[in-house]
Amino acid sequence: MKISEGKIHVNYNVVELQLDPVIRRRLEALGITEGSRIQILNKKRNGAFIIKTRGTRWAIGKQISEGIICREEKNEKGN
Amino acid sequence: MASLLIILAIGVYAGFVIKRQISNWKKGKYCGSNCDGCSGGCHKDLNK
Amino acid sequence: MKKEIKVGFLGNPNCGKTTLFNAFTGAKLKVANWPGVTVEKKEGEAKYKDWTIKLIDLPGIYSLSSYSIEEKVSRNCILNDEVDVIINVVDAAALERNLYLTLQLLELGKPVVMALNMMDIIEERGMEIDLHRMPEVLGNIPVVPVSARKRTGLDVLLHAVVHHYQEESEEYSLKYSQEIENEISKIKSKLVKFHEDIVNPRWHAIKLLEGDEEVKEKYADILKNDSIIDYEKKIINEKYNYIEDMIQEVLFNKESKSAFTDKVDEVLTHKIWGIPIFLGIMGIVFFLTFFIGDLLKGRVEILIGWFSDFINNYLISIGAANWLKSMIVDGIIAGVGGILTFLPNIFILFLALALLEDSGYMARVAYIMDGIMGKAGLSGKAFLPMVLGFGCSVPAVMATRSLENERDRKKTILLTPFMSCSAKLPIYILFANMFFKEHAMLVAFSLYVWGVVIAVILALIIGKVDKIKNSNTLLIELPEYKQPNVRTIGIYVWNKIEDYLTKAGTTIFIASIIMWFILNFNMNGMTEDVTSSFGAMLGKGFGVILAPAGLGMWQVAVALIAGLSAKEVVVSSFYVLFGIGSVSEAAGYSQLILDLNQIGFGAVNAYSLMIFSLLYTPCIATIATIKKESNSLRYTVGVVLLQLFVAWLISVIFYQTGRILF
Numbered sequence: 025m026k027i028s029e030g031k032i033h034v035n036y037n038v039v040e041l042q043l044d045p046v047i048r049r050r051l052e053a054l055g056i057t058e059g060s061r062i063q064i065l066n067k068k069r070n071g072a073f074i075i076k077t078r079g080t081r082w083a084i085g086k087q088i089s090e091g092i093i094c095r096e097e098k099n100e101k102g103n
Numbered sequence: 104m105a106s107l108l109i110i111l112a113i114g115v116y117a118g119f120v121i122k123r124q125i126s127n128w129k130k131g132k133y134c135g136s137n138c139d140g141c142s143g144g145c146h147k148d149l150n151k
Numbered sequence: 152m153k154k155e156i157k158v159g160f161l162g163n164p165n166c167g168k169t170t171l172f173n174a175f176t177g178a179k180l181k182v183a184n185w186p187g188v189t190v191e192k193k194e195g196e197a198k199y200k201d202w203t204i205k206l207i208d209l210p211g212i213y214s215l216s217s218y219s220i221e222e223k224v225s226r227n228c229i230l231n232d233e234v235d236v237i238i239n240v241v242d243a244a245a246l247e248r249n250l251y252l253t254l255q256l257l258e259l260g261k262p263v264v265m266a267l268n269m270m271d272i273i274e275e276r277g278m279e280i281d282l283h284r285m286p287e288v289l290g291n292i293p294v295v296p297v298s299a300r301k302r303t304g305l306d307v308l309l310h311a312v313v314h315h316y317q318e319e320s321e322e323y324s325l326k327y328s329q330e331i332e333n334e335i336s337k338i339k340s341k342l343v344k345f346h347e348d349i350v351n352p353r354w355h356a357i358k359l360l361e362g363d364e365e366v367k368e369k370y371a372d373i374l375k376n377d378s379i380i381d382y383e384k385k386i387i388n389e390k391y392n393y394i395e396d397m398i399q400e401v402l403f404n405k406e407s408k409s410a411f412t413d414k415v416d417e418v419l420t421h422k423i424w425g426i427p428i429f430l431g432i433m434g435i436v437f438f439l440t441f442f443i444g445d446l447l448k449g450r451v452e453i454l455i456g457w458f459s460d461f462i463n464n465y466l467i468s469i470g471a472a473n474w475l476k477s478m479i480v481d482g483i484i485a486g487v488g489g490i491l492t493f494l495p496n497i498f499i500l501f502l503a504l505a506l507l508e509d510s511g512y513m514a515r516v517a518y519i520m521d522g523i524m525g526k527a528g529l530s531g532k533a534f535l536p537m538v539l540g541f542g543c544s545v546p547a548v549m550a551t552r553s554l555e556n557e558r559d560r561k562k563t564i565l566l567t568p569f570m571s572c573s574a575k576l577p578i579y580i581l582f583a584n585m586f587f588k589e590h591a592m593l594v595a596f597s598l599y600v601w602g603v604v605i606a607v608i609l610a611l612i613i614g615k616v617d618k619i620k621n622s623n624t625l626l627i628e629l630p631e632y633k634q635p636n637v638r639t640i641g642i643y644v645w646n647k648i649e650d651y652l653t654k655a656g657t658t659i660f661i662a663s664i665i666m667w668f669i670l671n672f673n674m675n676g677m678t679e680d681v682t683s684s685f686g687a688m689l690g691k692g693f694g695v696i697l698a699p700a701g702l703g704m705w706q707v708a709v710a711l712i713a714g715l716s717a718k719e720v721v722v723s724s725f726y727v728l729f730g731i732g733s734v735s736e737a738a739g740y741s742q743l744i745l746d747l748n749q750i751g752f753g754a755v756n757a758y759s760l761m762i763f764s765l766l767y768t769p770c771i772a773t774i775a776t777i778k779k780e781s782n783s784l785r786y787t788v789g790v791v792l793l794q795l796f797v798a799w800l801i802s803v804i805f806y807q808t809g810r811i812l813f
Binding site: 046047049050051052053054055057058059060065066067068069070072074078079080081082083084085086087088 | 413530531625
């Protein structure tokens, strides 16, 4: 699922980055790589998000949030 | 006499100011501030 | 042998690198540009025992790829030996992400010393870093905890630099998986074979495997016969896996509950309340600028008044010619002195903006405003240059460089001058105080609001007209909230004050003399009758166009034209025009109000004047910057004309409506 469909405070793992290569590379340099963990801290209706990955907070726009494909991280606190 | 000196002083100062402004413009420094150049984004702003 | 070491400061944006750099060099930076590019190079110097340490502050970067010019400049600087030792400034509170750059720096093969910054934040959060293990997992580089804020660890850092420089250091390298290491060996031997004097073949080999554009171009011959598989993703992943292992070894008590920042963000970036809170904060900034500023303003006015009288008497006593006395007292002192009285307000404004930026709040603003910006086809990132515009339009226009999309840049440049710059503040303060007394602050604030509103409306219109779908790719780091650093803010605000004083002593000085001249001379030489002066002729001509906006008086027209040199000149022109030598609020204003009423200028006209000042062409410095940044004379002329038109239109609307209502 796209991270734009995610819920706040749930841990997700990145599966794929379906984005323009330039943006994809920039995200990878920031540590948003396949398998890395992402958490949503804040959501806005227009698609802008605040996420936390590798200990850093990022504000991302709709285009990016719709390009990060992820799945919910299992085995955390009995989920 | 003193008047003359004053006029001279003002004239010299004004000349210096204008000269400085022109050389600044040639270098691409437009904001008139005392900096060494702002081509990378004004370095005097915290937002580097 | 000269005991000199060249040190480069490298680190992520927002890691406190520049604060640390400033701690070593003070405000005595030398700022220039890297040759041929528009990336700035900051240099300074520090001393340690009998060593001279030349410091270079390189741009904040997240990695050393060849995707951005900042990265290229930084890595070439190191590869070209312009740096002997690297100080890698690392934000201890964001270790995971910062270490990615560290690993890349280590691969460059130069001695690295890590300055572990923000250790106090780590402590506050109850986390701990094993400072013994840290150097070990990084290949035995010195790790020096520092706090740029508290100025601790600075000498230890310099000592580490000197020591590390002097000893023979092994070539450290992170070992990748066997598969990748094999590939690296293969390419490395080829590189060495065909390019004997290649520096750091291992690094180049890794870059070729990553598909690095710059390196591929340079060593295209190696690639010719084999096709090298792109290992970029794998290499990045392996680095991050290694970092995860490292973190396990060195970082303890990683917080699991919301940190202070998260709590604050929940409020400040709230879905619904985010924007109102932002407006509220701006309102407070404004209030302080007026209120505290005005308190101090009275003192400055008294000083200037005293000075003016003193000079006046002196000139009389030495029998100076009347025209000279007039030029000095009614021209220069009136114009420059008048502007200087606003210094306290300017000071408070910049202080407030600096506090907001340094605390980390400004980044949140990009997120908060992203929605609205989106409707105009821009990302929230475009809002940041606009906020800078509240200080001065020149750096704001330049800050649009952070927007990669050219159309977005041009759009933002168009809108930025509508953000009321600090030079316009004296105009609002003067006229709001004169005509709206108790409501002065509210009136002045309304101007700022109108600026933003009109900019947004314009942006929406452009958004509709410009059908091209723009990429709304907001990606901005939200740093931890922190206590603003007194020293950083001090240096920043002081620079702004210096700028203001410089402007007063140069641009406004000259403008006041010119203004005095055109008001006191006409074709027949010096004249007592100001209505027959050059200035009056000029003003009457333009006054015709401005009449529907209630600004048809020649004095007003002349002041507005003069305002092209610098917006503050509008105010100083009024002072020169109406001969107010002593500019104290009580004395000066009542006379000025009377004089203005006599030419038919009342409250509604004042508001119209303020609106016009808000919207019309920015000062020459800004126009020049726009031309430079957009590289297009056509665009620049277009912007100027559009703004003139908008200013005229809106002030006409306000004036005509105001006349009917009031």
